[in-house]
Amino acid sequence: MKALVAFILLVQLPVHRAVPAAPPPPLGCDDPESEEAAEFAVNYINGHSHHGYKFVLNRIEQVRVLRQGSNNEILLLELDLLETKCHILDPKPLANCSVRTFHEHAVEGDCDVKLQKLNGQFSVLASKCHSNADSAEDIRDLCPDCPILEWQNDTDVLTTVSRALNDYNSKNPNTYLRLLEIGRAVRQYHPVRMVSVEFAVAVTNCTAQQAKDNLEACQLLPEDQSNFGFCTATTVTEPSQDFTAECQLYGHQPGVTYPHPGQDTSAGLVPSDGQGFINHNLRISHNNPVASESSSSEFPSLVSAKSVAKRAAAEVAQHDKVPHQVGFVAPPPPCPGKIRYFRI
Incomplete structure (x- = not known):
C-alpha cells in the first residue's frame, strides 16, 4: 500500500523538462x-x-x-x-x-x-x-562636364604615359623607371579638352644612359631592393596646350611585390594584360587561388x-499600410546597413 501511495505521489510531481535555449537574434548589418x-x-x-x-x-x-x-x-x-x-x-x-x-x-x-x-x-x-x-x-546626367573614364589602351592615354615616363627619366638620370600598369585614365571635353592618367612604376637596375645603350638589359630591382611608385600626368590640348607630370617613389617595402610586371613597358606601352578596359576588376586582381575561384x-x-x-x-511600403499603435515605432530591418559614402 505504501508503495502504491508513493507511486501516485511521484506521478503527481511536476515534470521539469530541459527547454532548448532560444536561438540568438539575427545579426544586423550595422552590429x-x-x-x-x-x-x-x-x-x-x-x-x-x-x-x-x-x-x-x-x-x-x-x-x-x-x-x-x-x-x-x-x-x-x-x-x-x-x-x-x-x-x-x-x-x-x-x-x-x-x-x-x-x-x-x-x-x-x-x-x-x-x-x-x-x-x-x-x-x-x-x-x-x-x-x-x-x-x-549617370555621370553626365548630373555633371555634364565631369571627366569620364577612358579605355586604358587609348592612343592619347598611352602617349601621355610615355611622355610622363620620358620626362621623369630625363630629369633623373640615375634612376630609370619602368611602367608596371596604368591605374586609370579619364578624358574631359569641357571647359578644357584633356586626358589625365595615373600609373604605377618601378625602379630598374639601369641608369638613363644604360637604358639608352641597352634597354633590354634593364630589369626591375630584386625583391629585397624593390622600389615602386606612382605617377600622374595630364595632357591639355584645348584651349591651349599644356603638359604636367609628377611621380612619387615609395621606397623599399619589405614583402611587397608586383606579380605580373608584364612585357617590356619602358617605352610607355601598357602591359598586355592591362589593355581593353577602363577599370581594374577585383575579379581579376583578387587572385588568391582559393578565394577568387570560389563558386x-x-x-x-x-x-x-x-x-x-x-x-x-x-517591407517599408507594407509597413506603412498597416495601422500602428500610437507611439509604437517599428524597429528598422537589420539589413542592408548604413551607407558610409554614397550610393552608386
Whole structure:
C-alpha cells in the first residue's frame, strides 16, 4: 500500500523538462560584430589584390551567421565597396586613403565573403569579388562636364604615359623607371579638352644612359631592393596646350611585390594584360587561388544587393499600410546597413 501511495505521489510531481535555449537574434548589418568582420574582409581583399586600387567599405548588404558550436561561427557577408585613390602598392593605411567621389567617375566593388570566427579570431574561408565603374550616362546626367573614364589602351592615354615616363627619366638620370600598369585614365571635353592618367612604376637596375645603350638589359630591382611608385600626368590640348607630370617613389617595402610586371613597358606601352578596359576588376586582381575561384555555392544564403534593397523597400511600403499603435515605432530591418559614402 505504501508503495502504491508513493507511486501516485511521484506521478503527481511536476515534470521539469530541459527547454532548448532560444536561438540568438539575427545579426544586423550595422552590429559591431558585423562591422568587425567586414573590416577584416576588406583588409583581406586589399591584401590579396595585385592590380588597381585599394577599396573601402561602403555598405554591408547582408550578413548571416551559422553557429558551429561554442566559440565557432561561420559568417557570410555581402559587401559593397568603393575605390580609393590609393594604389595597392601605396603604403598609406587604408584609413588615410581618400575615396573617389561620384563626380570622379567612381568604381564600385561587390564582394561575397565567407569567414570563420573561431575563439574570437577571424579567417577568410572563401571570397568572390568583382567591380565596375558607374555608367558614363549617370555621370553626365548630373555633371555634364565631369571627366569620364577612358579605355586604358587609348592612343592619347598611352602617349601621355610615355611622355610622363620620358620626362621623369630625363630629369633623373640615375634612376630609370619602368611602367608596371596604368591605374586609370579619364578624358574631359569641357571647359578644357584633356586626358589625365595615373600609373604605377618601378625602379630598374639601369641608369638613363644604360637604358639608352641597352634597354633590354634593364630589369626591375630584386625583391629585397624593390622600389615602386606612382605617377600622374595630364595632357591639355584645348584651349591651349599644356603638359604636367609628377611621380612619387615609395621606397623599399619589405614583402611587397608586383606579380605580373608584364612585357617590356619602358617605352610607355601598357602591359598586355592591362589593355581593353577602363577599370581594374577585383575579379581579376583578387587572385588568391582559393578565394577568387570560389563558386557561388559557397554563399547559398546571400542574395543580391538589388534584391535586398527591393525587399526592404517592399517591407517599408507594407509597413506603412498597416495601422500602428500610437507611439509604437517599428524597429528598422537589420539589413542592408548604413551607407558610409554614397550610393552608386
